[in-house]
Amino acid sequence: xxxxxxxxxxxxxxxxxxxxxxxxxxxxxxxxxxxxxxxxxxxxxxxxxxxxxxxxxxxxxxxxxxxxxxxxxxxxxxxxxxxxxxxxxxxxxxxxxxxxxxxxxxxxxxxxxxxxxxxxxxxxxxxxxxxxxxxxxxxxxxxxxxxxxxxxxxxxxxxxxxxxxxxxxxxxxxxxxxxxxxxxxxxxxxxxxxxxxxxxxxxxxxxxxxxxxxxxxxxxxxxxxxxxxxxxxxxxxxxxxxxxxxxxxxxxxxxxxxxxxxxxxxxxxxxxxxxxxxxxxxxxxxxxxxxxxxxxxxxxxxxxxxxxxxxxxxxxxxxxxxxxxxxxxxxxxxxxxxxx
Numbered sequence: 001x002x003x004x005x006x007x008x009x010x011x012x013x014x015x016x017x018x019x020x021x022x023x024x025x026x027x028x029x030x031x032x033x034x035x036x037x038x039x040x041x042x043x044x045x046x047x048x049x050x051x052x053x054x055x056x057x058x059x060x061x062x063x064x065x066x067x068x069x070x071x072x073x074x075x076x077x078x079x080x081x082x083x084x085x086x087x088x089x090x091x092x093x094x095x096x097x098x099x100x101x102x103x104x105x106x107x108x109x110x111x112x113x114x115x116x117x118x119x120x121x122x123x124x125x126x127x128x129x130x131x132x133x134x135x136x137x138x139x140x141x142x143x144x145x146x147x148x149x150x151x152x153x154x155x156x157x158x159x160x161x162x163x164x165x166x167x168x169x170x171x172x173x174x175x176x177x178x179x180x181x182x183x184x185x186x187x188x189x190x191x192x193x194x195x196x197x198x199x200x201x202x203x204x205x206x207x208x209x210x211x212x213x214x215x216x217x218x219x220x221x222x223x224x225x226x227x228x229x230x231x232x233x234x235x236x237x238x239x240x241x242x243x244x245x246x247x248x249x250x251x252x253x254x255x256x257x258x259x260x261x262x263x264x265x266x267x268x269x270x271x272x273x274x275x276x277x278x279x280x281x282x283x284x285x286x287x288x289x290x291x292x293x294x295x296x297x298x299x300x301x302x303x304x305x306x307x308x309x310x311x312x313x314x315x316x317x318x319x320x321x322x323x324x325x326x327x328x329x330x331x332x333x334x335x336x337x338x339x340x
Contacts, residue, residue: 106183315330
């Protein structure tokens with residue numbers, strides 16, 4: 001009798017496992033990349049590599065679709081690079097929790113100018129598009145929905161300074177700076193070939209003693225137009241407050257990309273990030289003070305794709321890096337990328 005009970009329990013467990021496997025679909029993908037980065041006066045080994053595996057799973061929950069995503073990166077502490085869970089409610093939209101993936105809100109349109117590889121400020125000491133006052137894509141709640149050809153994406157961060165994964169049942173220890181809410185609204189339904197978007201964000205900043213501006217806000221938009229193999233684009237953002245180093249950042253970016261054939265693409269990009277009233281930069285006459293300084297970046301890129309492999313090269317030249325006059329950088333990066 002005991003043996004029969006064991007057989008019955010085992011059969012039930014096996015049937016439940018089979019039902020679970022049928023209800024949830026899993027897929028695994030990944031990539032491996034080898035890079036060589038060179039700069040003026042560089043010392044040391046210029047080669048580097050990284051790899052990652054991405055896991056996607058989805059299943060039906062009372063007529064809605066629940067989906068999970070996890071990325072494991074060899075360079076990340078504890079292995080995990082990012083993860084996200086979403087619930088697609090059909091006409092009611094999608095809600096989700098994002099831990100580093102960056103799929104919600106204003107930061108999804110920070111620099112939408114077309115490029116064959118990366119932005120013109122990529123891999124420099126100030127690798128940022130200049131956009132501030134967003135949730136940071138870690139420990140954030142998100143919402144998406146589409147209506148009449150317009151796509152809305154909203155992001156909320158209870159504490160925009162806390163970016164560490166709290167883990168199951170965890171509570172962050174920072175909790176001092178305040179919350180953030182931001183959004184992006186995009187559409188490609190107005191004119192054939194035209195993709196446009198607008199976004200804004202705001203920090204409710206609690207700081208009172210560090211000398212920084214308190215509440216911060218950002219606003220911006222982009223327009224990209226594609227016609228055959230040619231794509232051109234323009235992006236502009238403005239961010240103010242919530243930092244002691246700069247009163248505001250005004251960003252303007254242009255880009256043009258051309259598909260030479262089905263394998264080869266090339267691009268040229270310009271990016272200007274104006275640091276307004278910085279307290280650490282030198283002014284034009286060599287003195288220090290509240291001077292407006294513009295970081296100017298130009299980038300030339302090319303990419304050749306061969307099935308699952310891509311060979312890419314980027315040359316970026318940046319003046320006044322980080323808003324500091326006379327701090328200039330030029331980098332050349334070559335990348336061999338394999339996806340599987």
